[in-house]
């Protein structure tokens with residue numbers, strides 16, 4: 001008997017010396033044992049844990065147990081026989097799906113797939129003892145998975161070709177999923193012992209890869225962000241959240257609807273407020289539809305009953321927490337915060353879903369500024385996992401802790417960040433976008449820039465994303481900032497406040513090209529609302545005319561320059577954010593970028609990427625680009641980057657020691 005609850009290998013040991021006996025000889029010993037070995041699985045059997053269970057002759061799982069081979073999510077493959085045994089046990093297609101996605105399965109699904117022999121609601125060990133007694137004396141010949149022939153699909157080549165194509169497409173440059181397919185292919189085409197050798201070879205290649213390092217760093221980073229701290233010393237372990245049972249959402253546009261769905265699904269009582277009856281009704285129908293579709297997809301009960309709709313802010317009088325999600329208009333938000341402060345019961349937390357505006361300015365409109373924080377969701381709010389919790393200089397530790405806990409309860413990964421224009425995510429996006437525009441002025445095309453970024457691993461390049469989210473959004477902000485002005489010759493100004501500015505986005509908006517919604521943007525679409533971006537000859541002519549009008553000579557720009565200028569400008573802003581104390585550590589930035597902005601997980605996040613490239617190299621390239629473009633402050637290396645490079649480029653886990661935290665009043 002062997003009782004299992006194993007999360008797999010200790011991931012922290014991967015970069016160091018591994019302790020304990022090696023797993024492969026152990027699984028061979030167990031499988032070869034003359035006495036029956038029954039695995040009793042409680043909790044989880046993941047990675048090496050499941051591989052160990054697969055070497056046992058029988059597996060009994062508790063109904064709440066979860067099983068899986070998640071190695072691929074850490075940049076690895078199951079290297080203790082998992083790729084050779086699982087296809088032998090459950091067939092090639094099912095094994096490929098589990099191994100290439102790393103998906104966990106419930107005990108019930110494991111039973112259905114044939115991974116376990118029995119599921120019990122009782123104590124798994126007791127059930128396994130009983131089971132062992134029932135098979136006493138039976139031959140084990142048919143129970144040693146390593147001795148099974150691997151089922152061979154009749155159209156083997158076609159099956160693997162199709163899977164490989166699909167895996168390559170969805171992996172977006174990640175090597176582990178592709179290598180997992182190669183290992184399973186070995187199970188089908190080679191005898192067991194040779195297959196094991198092949199598995200070991202492939203595992204070794206992955207084990208030392210940069211991608212595995214990045215994914216393992218990211219695994220811990222995503223967990224580290226819950227241990228938040230602020231520059232004034234407020235911390236996750238000394239700040240107590242207050243319970244929230246009832247919450248209000250103000251404004252039921254796209255974001256407000258998604259937030260209401262998230263809250264209702266997590267069991268909160270929700271008051272959803274919209275000013276006009278007509279919009280309220282539309283929102284109610286949309287929210288109900290979203291809840292129904294989601295409940296159907298998850299096989300979960302409907303959460304309709306949790307939401308009350310109202311046209312009056314007064315409906316928020318007795319809630320514990322409010323999330324305001326109206327348009328990005330400071331005057332409107334301020335008016336709402338003033339009213340909420342008068343309407344809500346004392347102690348109600350007032351949160352804003354603003355993506356960039358000053359939380360402190362909103363707090364100043366209320367009687368209790370300490371209760372105000374930002375809760376910045378990402379669209380679609382009921383799907384995206386990221387939540388930026390923004391503390392202002394007056395937010396109380398209790399308010400931060402409550403918003404962080406609320407995020408966790410609705411299934412988000414919450415990252416606490418300081419208050420500044422755009423917080424962490426959108427602030428870093430600005431220099432990235434700016435570089436993409438400048439590259440167009442200098443001779444690149446949207447297709448070229450997007451292709452480089454997609455090859456790096458982003459699901460969409462910057463111009464496709466801009467078309468998707470709408471060019472008018474940024475235009476409105478730039479107009480409000482006074483940037484959209486002609487120069488003395490009547491041409492759109494390319495210098496604003498002494499710094500280079502590209503009016504390209506403004507000029508497209510003036511033509512009514514707002515992106516997908518109008519069927520034209522940086523690309524063309526077959527109709528307004530169309531999704532498939534096609535190259536647009538009009539845009540290319542427009543760029544040529546623009547360059548000619550401004551005396552710009554197009555040059556050939558290579559892939560490396562596109563990547564470095566876009567990414568290093570973004571990374572440089574990340575260092576500035578660390579220096580300013582807006583993010584407590586590089587992990588916060590990396591989690592925000594992976595979960596909110598499509599940064600490829602197998603590259604760890606922008607700050608991890610900088611560490612991998614080498615801080616001295618990033619510094620050197622930024623210095624070079626800044627020399628060439630002295631009117632672009634975003635390319636001037638930040639002093640923290642200089643300091644880290646001068647200090648011998650310490651590894652990312654040592655950066656916090658170097659970061660000087662500024663003083664704050666929190």
Ligand SMILES: CC/C=C/CC(=O)SCCNC(=O)CCNC(=O)[C@H](O)C(C)(C)COP(=O)(O)OP(=O)(O)OC[C@H]1O[C@@H](n2cnc3c(N)ncnc32)[C@H](O)[C@@H]1OP(=O)(O)O
Pocket residue numbers: 007008009010011012023044046047048049070071074078079080220223224
């Ligand atoms: C040759 C042999 C090779 C074998 C290959 C492998 O086995 S690779 C490892 C495969 N296993 C995994 O990938 C499992 C990773 N863990 C999880 O998916 C989850 O942690 C969990 C087990 C499903 C539990 O989730 P839950 O949400 O309940 O808790 P946390 O994720 O917050 O974890 C709690 C703390 O435990 C740490 N931790 C979890 N698993 C491991 C692990 N395998 N190695 C090291 N540490 C692990 C986790 O980091 C949390 O601690 P923090 O201090 O908060 O980081």
